[in-house]
Amino acid sequence: MARSHFTLAALSTAAVPGADIVSTRPIGTGTQGRYDSAVVTLRDRNELIVRVPTSQDAETEQSRDLVALNALTAGFRGRLPFDVPHVEGQTPVANTRAIVYSYIPGSPAVLAELDAADPVAESIGRAIASIHSLPTSLVTDSGLPVQTAADAARLARITKDRAAATGAVPSDLLARWSTALEDSALWQFQPTVVHGSLSPDSFLLAANSVSGVLGWSQLQVGDPASDLFWLSSAPSEQLATRVFGAYNLGRSTPVDRQLRKRARLYAELEIAKWLLHGTEKHDETIIADAKTMLAGLSVSVESDMLNPLSTDTGQIMAVEEVEEMLRRTPRTDPSSARDSTRVSGISED
Structure with missing residues (x-):
């Protein structure tokens, strides 16, 4: 009770x-x-x-x-x-x-309610960038986990191999993931402090900006892309681009041009993890749901050439391009923004 x-x-x-x-x-x-x-x-x-x-x-x-x-x-x-x-x-x-x-006053962000013209998108990008800009001593001095680039690739490969062993993953997805995992250029990144479990409702919003961030149980040093994979579910490509753009501008380090591709890979592997969860629990409902999602993903990546995981195609916007994109994008009038009344100070999952 x-x-x-x-x-x-x-x-x-x-x-x-x-x-x-x-x-x-x-x-x-x-x-x-x-x-x-x-x-x-x-x-x-x-x-x-x-x-x-x-x-x-x-x-x-x-x-x-x-x-x-x-x-x-x-x-x-x-x-x-x-x-x-x-x-x-x-x-x-x-x-x-x-x-x-x-x-902390604010309302949890709802991804479906955001759009590319919403200034909250930029605020979210800057918030994530500020976390990734924290000194790594925050983690190391506290005995929290530290993950190298090689560790990130190894863990992703383990997820792919375990999912492949179920026999439920379409062969084209396995090939796509294998190509990404074997692409050394994709995994040449500098680990940063990461929140570790970011999702839209991790962000509290008030007055058209991020007022707070919740749920720090997975704080560690790791792949910054692991804090951005959820943007693959953004309602529009423009929204995701705006968050990534503000993020890149908020970092003092050179732009990680493979960041968005690794984030996309992590998003796809989340479905594989859901399949593995169902398999471990012997839950046929979860397994069936994961199979349906994998089938849909297979169709999506086959028809969508804008989301390759290899590093020899596609470009990530440079800082100058991001600045120009942000300059051209119209802003919403704060007085017309939706109400951001506080619902919960702590995420309830």
Whole structure:
């Protein structure tokens, strides 16, 4: 049974001694969520969010998130153009613990609601660039994972080989992935600090910009493309190009011209991972769903020559081209932008 927001408010007073709570409200997805969550309002009008994991997986994720948030000291946070949750306190409850965080105003981004003319697209690109520009000492000094370019290629190859062993992946996709994995030029990149689990709802939006980024449990050094693969599901190519363009402008390092191709490969391998998940769980519904997605992907890449994974075709925009594209693209009037009322300070998955 899900804990009520009144129970969670009581837990927050134990986690944060002296907290003077005047009201509370529920958030999240109730019994279907991975966390029981609530927002509490203090007498000084500040707000906090309290979460209690409802499964072992969620508890493990929350523990990793705590390590990452503690690693993000004030100095590192000062380099970011958005807020990151602060851990305000914790208290044991049953066989787990309740964690209280600072509350960040904003609404989770919805990819289908964004378009290429939306200034939020640029803000998202700059937000990702700022994460990737953090010093790698943030990760190494905290004992968080470090992945080399060779590691990234090896892990992608393992996913491809395991998916191939199921016999459910179309041969043309296996050939496409093998070509990319064997292309050494594709894997010549400089690892950076990466969020590790970015998706549209990781970004909180307010006033036409990113106000906060959530879900830091996979913080590590790795392939920057792993934070951008979700853009392959963007409602338009123009939107993805705008985010990548703002990202490239936000980086102080030379443009990684294979970034978008690796991001595309990771997006395709996500379907392979879904297939493997279904296979491991012996879930025929998931397996059937993955097979349908793979069949659709096979048709899509066969007919779409704009998304090659090899490095000998296609071009990524140079910085000068990006600047010109951004200059020509019309901006929306902020006064007409959609309402960005805050839904949740912490992603509920």
